Amino acid sequence: MNAAVHALAETTALPVLRAEGLAKAYGPITVLKDVTLDIRPGEVHAIIGENGAGKSTLMRLLSGHARPTAGHLEMDGTRVDFADSVQAEAAGVVLVHQEILLAPDLTVAQNLFLGRELTRGLMVDDRAMNRRTAEVLARVGANAHPADIVSDMPLAQQQLIQIARALLDDRKVVILDEPTAMLANEEVEALIGVVDTLRSQGVAVLYISHRLEEVEQLADRVTVLRDGEMIGTWPASELDQRQMAELMVGRELSMLYPPKRGLSSAAPLLVVKDLSVDHGKVEASFEVRPGEVLGIGGMIGAGRTELIEGLMGLRPSHAGSIQVNGTTIARPSVEAMMHAGLVYLTEDRKGKGLLLRERLAPNLTLQALDSVSPGIMLDRAGETRALREAVEEYDIRVRALTLEAGQLSGGNQQKLLLAKVMMTDPSVVIIDEPTRGIDIGNKSEIYKFIDALVQAGKACVVISSELPELVGLADRVLVMRGGRFVAELTGEEITEQKVVYAAASSRDRTGGRAIA
């Protein structure tokens, strides 16, 4: 942490943004109570809390995306009342959402400048906008092109573009809601650099993350929320990761990663030979054995998601052979795979995972409908039962079972999604970004869950951009770059450096055993 800047933040008396007794209720459900908070210029202020604690809700209130049911905001000492996010942005407060919020049909530059296009005379000045877009993209470390269409890009790339959009103009307060949940090391570092720069320019940064090491590294002050209530604000120097976690959860936390199981030599559960996706953009062969966690690492756009989507028949693909549990899959489809015992949990929970406008029960049972309701009729009682069990087992924090999936907090949506694919009782699970947006307490629960699964003779493939997770969890790691596996790491070889090295440099495959 930058001590000088920290000191500056401490002594600057006048907060740039102040929340006074903020509260928010949706109908009878109160999700945020009496939050009073000072945000000072030139500080990085982390907000931490469990899933569903109300972090995103608070951020929406601060940035005009939602209006409080009680309390008010002050900017530079005067009371303000943002009618909408546009007013808030005009006042210098901008929020980068937890979920992607971009116009999918427009290009990157068009999205960045939407609503404030640069013009030359009557015409839009695409040249200038592309130029400035390229600059901001470079600043946040996005490898995208200003003229790319957003819907064609990997989700993580879209996340960076959202951040770029927020940084396009000079701001007083920049709010980042889990900006790194999907980013890999290199991008995270670039982002941390950006945040440091903002701080040195006197911008206040509100930062939400479940990666506590980031918080420790970056924050000047930390505010903890629990169950919609503010627990308190501390100088970051007074807290270590462990204390933060305990403040969030209200109890002591156990060891994060379960012990590793070592290499398995049993006959593989999943054998993929010569899979080619999107007409050769991604090509790979691999196998997964019972009792192992296989990690897949790589940078944004390396093609990991594409590979698995191709394997599931969700993209044009073609394979030498695929075997699941001894069954040969002739034409891959989600359903065929599911019957053979393989399921895939998507990284894109908003676009491909959950029906945001549907209630929880239909979402939970959509994939396993045939096993929940064996006949042609729906077993509604069975669905409610399944929902109750899932809420219990996966610790989904909902205040009413009749909510729509979109009304859950991000982390709780992720848990619902996990519960959904697990309903089919698979023997191989492929999870893309398993703990995306999940709080520290639940993370270890999910790791334990994966461990238990694997201990029971099943297998798990984890695609993760969070290096510590990959390293802490996997028994074996495949690293992908440019649509090909470039290295395989096992046992002691699995370290953050080796993964990064293999992901970034393909020429000399010294990070591990090279793969043909």
Added chain:
Amino acid sequence: MSSTADITAAPEKRRQGIRWGELAPFIALAVIVILGALINSNFLSANNLLNVVTRSAFIAIIAVGATFVIASGGLDLSVGSMMAFVTGIMIMSMNAMVPALGNWAILAGAGVALVVGSLCGLLNGVIVTVGKIEPFIVTLGTMGIFRAFITFLSDGGSIPIDRSLREAYRPVYFGDFLGIPYPVLMTIVVIAVGSFLLYRTKYGRRVTAAGSSDDVARFSGVHVGRVRTMAFVIQGFCVAVAAICYVPRLGAATPTTGQLWELQVITAVVIGGTLLRGGKGRILGSVAGALILEVIANVMVLSDMVSEYLVAAVQGAIIIIAMLAHRFTNAR
């Protein structure tokens, strides 16, 4: 954990609360009926009401099918022409079977109609899902195709049903059971079966999932294409059921049979609260929508207020106003 106790308490209570938004079409219907009664005292006569309700059976039955198609994320503009085509084929096959089967030809013809209707729906569904073309365009195309077929079959004239069948078949439209006309009974059956399918079966769940998000459904192992194709088949089947009730009414198929019904059907479905973008279906609402349209037309004729030239304008305006009212009740 924020207590499991209050989690379990909440859902049941919610369920029982009245959702005003869903009642909007019924309220609109009631308002229009009351207005109708005020404007002309004949409106509430048993005879008139029975006529109106019976007449609306066709649009209502087809609208039930359309609710499936629209809820699944599709659209079917071909229903009117399909209706004419199915009617034509049905009459021709009945006429052909009379010598052999006598009055049983009616039943056999009805069977033919159901098969042909379902096949027409299948055609729409397959082109939409396998060809991955906008349903708007596909069904606009098949609308032209079916219409041309019936024109061709009838040589541009009409295909009347065999005289010997008319009397036996007539009651299917004009008869009643315990005072309830058969077409109305048929509508009730279609509503019941449709509601069961949409709300109580796995298939129905998949229909709304497919309409709600193509991708999510696909990623969850739902065969979106099959589900949507099936919705078109259900639509075709409903068209055939409507055709079976329709034939005894006029006894012939002509190139103008069912003209512009597609617009009425879609309007009924939308007035009924189903969103055109898919993901939700309100079968009873669609039926209320069909009734609303028919009642408006009836009240227009019974009242003497507008010039014959302007009837269409007033109807258009009333529909827009009904939707506005809908919006405001919905906004709570």
Added chain:
Amino acid sequence: MSSTADITAAPEKRRQGIRWGELAPFIALAVIVILGALINSNFLSANNLLNVVTRSAFIAIIAVGATFVIASGGLDLSVGSMMAFVTGIMIMSMNAMVPALGNWAILAGAGVALVVGSLCGLLNGVIVTVGKIEPFIVTLGTMGIFRAFITFLSDGGSIPIDRSLREAYRPVYFGDFLGIPYPVLMTIVVIAVGSFLLYRTKYGRRVTAAGSSDDVARFSGVHVGRVRTMAFVIQGFCVAVAAICYVPRLGAATPTTGQLWELQVITAVVIGGTLLRGGKGRILGSVAGALILEVIANVMVLSDMVSEYLVAAVQGAIIIIAMLAHRFTNAR
């Protein structure tokens, strides 16, 4: 970071790559033209081609407007009726102004048409955006309303243009400039202005943004309602421009003027590559779509291969096939 230099260099390069998907409608047009030439040697005669192109001007001009509406996430079913209504008002005002203005009445009448057309569009837009009702239903309603108005104005008959104006007005459809018929010139102007608006101005950006994602546009400070309303106004304006070219061709407005044009217009837009769900608009594609429809109709008349009754079926089938081809070119 992978160097700012190559990022800034790349955009121009990317742009130049041929996107086959966008060429699909033009390829389809070419194929149909070639087929036409094979079927009937007269098809390629200068006279015939000129006729076809000139005639497609109406649908093409309206389709440019429809591209805006659809790209912004709306839909306008009322264009056909609006066209009839605008034509009626225009002729009536021209006729009324003849005594005072002589031939200048044509210009004045055209001005009236543009104002009336824009107002009709405004009406649609305001109801859709302020009332928050599905554009499908709103414009279905106004379709009935405009149609009723023209029926009322014409007393169910027709509104012919004053004889004294006919000669002066005739060249607007039948005349040409350097061999290019005026309606074609007019279409080119409309395409140019439309393309400029949609692709080069802030407003155009916002049209596609509003159609792509309502929410995102709103968060970004785009007045989605205003943008969409404006798209409807542009549509109304285009209808008026089409009406101005149309009158000299037929010399009268009747209750059947422009009937079913809405379907042709939407088909043209979709064939042209614009998605009905919004977010994208291809003006040139829409024009190609309009040409495709007109060429198909022309080839049908020229070839004597299909029974009169089946023309509509063949047209429907060709449109579906064109879209299928589109799909396959698009899929790379």
Added chain:
Amino acid sequence: QNIEYTIAVSIPAATHGWTGGVVYHAEQAEQQIEAAFPNIDVIVSTASSATAQVSALEDLSATNDLDALVILPFTSEELTGPVETVAQGGTFITVVDRGLSDPSIQDLYVAGDNIAVGANTAEWLVEQLGGEGEIVVLRGIPTVIDDERIQGFTEVIDQSNIEILDIQYANWNQDEAFTLMQDYLARYPNIDAVWANDDDMLLGVLEAVDQAERTDVQYALGGNGMKQVIEMVMDGDERTPISTPYPPSMIASAMFMTAAQFAGQAPMRGSFLLDAPLITPENAEQFYFPDSPF
């Protein structure tokens, strides 16, 4: 074969009964003419709107050297200009049914008389009802034909004490006529007679009257001479004892007369106005074409 003459026939598409009849008779005549005169080629083209008909004219004249054009115009004003353009190329013009705004364009005119259809029916009705009573009327699609028939009818009715209770559009559609008639019956306790202006609509009207078992409706009349209705007239139906011919076969007559030009038999010019005599049980045979779809 060596074709020397080309005759183009432009007619409305078969969208309802009567136009269906026109298309049928035109196609029959095409075959007969081509069989009888190998040197004549007949091209029949249908159009679904005035605009489409103008387009078809352009297509036909741009790609064929037309010797004659037989046209049944959608509307008068809209087709006058385009037909004039064709005529300027020296093509022989035969106009059927609806006159053009400028009669000097046509060489031959075979016309039905829509005003007479309305007027004759009205006169018969006035006489039968003894000059008083209450009637309802169904209109077709808002077009000139419909307008003329209604005009002829109401002019005569206005002279009598008969009251027209209501007039509404039923778009020449059986179904809509049925619905509309049901509503009329619900609204008016007494209706002495109904005029449907077209036999397609009449069939719907009769169905509605039968269903309501209303005995006050003494007469239900149509027009156009549809097959089923003529059968009723022949059978001496009490409610529908007459019809008015508006034979779609007039297109065939016009085509034959035009072909005769080129067969070198007789130069045909002038106007042939088809009468609209009442079809009664006595003369119904004459108007009965069992093979026609109409």
